[in-house]
Amino acid sequence: MPDGTPQGPEGDRIEATVRAVLTSMAGDLTAKESALLAELEGLGRTIARAKAEIAALKVEDIRDAHIPSATDELDAIVDHTAHATNEILDCCETLEQLQAEISGEAADKLQGAVTRIYEACSFQDITGQRIGKVVTALKAIEGRISAVVSAASGMPGPAAAAVAPAVAPLGDKRTEGEKLANGPQLPGSGVSQSEIDRLLASFD
Amino acid sequence: MDKNINVLIVDDYRTMLRIIRNLLKQLEFNNVDEAVDGQEALAKLRAGNFGLVISDWNMAPMTGLDLLKEVRADQRLKNMPFIMITAESKTENVVAAKQAGVSNYIVKPFNAETLREKIEKVLVHA
Numbered sequence: 001m002p003d004g005t006p007q008g009p010e011g012d013r014i015e016a017t018v019r020a021v022l023t024s025m026a027g028d029l030t031a032k033e034s035a036l037l038a039e040l041e042g043l044g045r046t047i048a049r050a051k052a053e054i055a056a057l058k059v060e061d062i063r064d065a066h067i068p069s070a071t072d073e074l075d076a077i078v079d080h081t082a083h084a085t086n087e088i089l090d091c092c093e094t095l096e097q098l099q100a101e102i103s104g105e106a107a108d109k110l111q112g113a114v115t116r117i118y119e120a121c122s123f124q125d126i127t128g129q130r131i132g133k134v135v136t137a138l139k140a141i142e143g144r145i146s147a148v149v150s151a152a153s154g155m156p157g158p159a160a161a162a163v164a165p166a167v168a169p170l171g172d173k174r175t176e177g178e179k180l181a182n183g184p185q186l187p188g189s190g191v192s193q194s195e196i197d198r199l200l201a202s203f204d
Numbered sequence: 205m206d207k208n209i210n211v212l213i214v215d216d217y218r219t220m221l222r223i224i225r226n227l228l229k230q231l232e233f234n235n236v237d238e239a240v241d242g243q244e245a246l247a248k249l250r251a252g253n254f255g256l257v258i259s260d261w262n263m264a265p266m267t268g269l270d271l272l273k274e275v276r277a278d279q280r281l282k283n284m285p286f287i288m289i290t291a292e293s294k295t296e297n298v299v300a301a302k303q304a305g306v307s308n309y310i311v312k313p314f315n316a317e318t319l320r321e322k323i324e325k326v327l328v329h330a
Contacts, residue, residue: 085219092226115230115316118223122313125217129262129291177242177267180297184312190293193311193318199295200309203302 018044054152059145067142074131085124092117129183205327209255210235214245214271215289216263224258224289227316231323242266246274249281256327261290261297269304276305285326289314 018041029037092114099110172179184190191199211233213224221238228236237252239245241263249257257275261268268288275281288301291312298309307326310318 082217082219086222089219089222089226096226111230115227118226119313119315121223122220125215125220126291126312128217175267175270176300177261177269177271177273180269180292180294180300181262181267182292182294182297183262184291185293190311191295191298192293193314196293196298196309196311199298200302 051152054148060149063142063145063149067138067145071135071138074135078128078131081124081127085121088117088121126184133183205324206255207232208235209233209327210237210253211256211258212237212239212245212248212252212254214239214242214257214259214263214268216240216260220260224319227319230316231320233323242268242271242274245271249275249284250278254284255330256323257284257286258289258323259286261288261292261301269301272301272304272306283330285330287322287326289319 018037021037095110095114099107099114102110211228213221213228213236215221215224215238218240221240225236225238228234237248237254239248242259243266245257245259246266248254257271259268259271266274268290272286272288275284275286285307286305287308287310288306289310289312290297293311301309307329308322310322
């Protein structure tokens with residue numbers, strides 16, 4: 001190999017093909033054509049080197065181990081927070097039963113505290129939806145990595161349809177409700193309750 | 205405002221159903237039933253006698269918006285007070301819900317006072 005670049009069988013094949021063409025045409029080539037063929041030979045080496053580098057990165061590890069592990073961890077977070085939230089709600093319901101046995105200011109304070117806990121516990125729904133969005137993003141990355149690995153190895157990859165598209169394809173069969181299901185927005189991205197109230201009032 | 209009406213709450217998160225049920229109990233609404241998606245909710249609404257629906261948006265196989273459209277298209281259910289409680293907080297979501305006939309819209313996370321205020325408003329106008 002002229003520049004010592006490891007190429008693998010496909011790189012060898014490209015170089016051999018180019019050399020064969022050069023040899024067979026040696027007497028007929030102009031200087032310009034020779035330069036062009038040399039450029040082609042260099043291009044073949046570059047492609048072979050890129051494939052070797054992708055293979056060395058072991059990107060299939062991301063697909064086979066890292067992403068499944070990450071999604072399992074995220075699922076476990078959702079399960080644990082749901083379990084903890086249910087424990088908290090159990091305690092709140094017990095406190096509400098005890099509230100019936102007291103009266104006056106203490107009962108009101110207890111009621112207020114329990115209400116605040118109920119309100120705070122809605123975090124489980126919001127975080128669950130946020131984690132769901134992350135899992136969806138990871139699965140999209142997984143599909144695209146599979147496609148890259150397949151293209152680099154020359155092996156059959158996932159069908160194009162199996163790789164999650166970045167945008168909805170034409171002929172999208174989803175309902176309006178599904179298309180508009182974006183999940184929780186980041187702080188500052190969505191509209192507040194008071195803005196929603198004003199928006200709804202503007203329809204009246 | 206009649207607090208003896210049957211209320212259907214719809215959410216795919218069981219903890220959220222439990223939270224809303226308990227908040228409704230504090231507001232003295234004790235006749236509360238639950239569904240975990242729009243399809244189950246629609247079957248319960250058609251079979252039962254409800255006076256208020258409180259629904260999440262993001263559920264499968266039927267979303268809250270699609271449930272709302274089904275309710276408004278149903279001759280018997282079309283005037284049902286329908287409150288959406290959802291984390292969907294884009295303007296396009298609120299507009300789509302209003303165009304579909306939502307009675308009121310609460311964005312998560314919400315507080316008990318907002319829930320009380322919106323329920324009162326829709327039931328007074330029902």
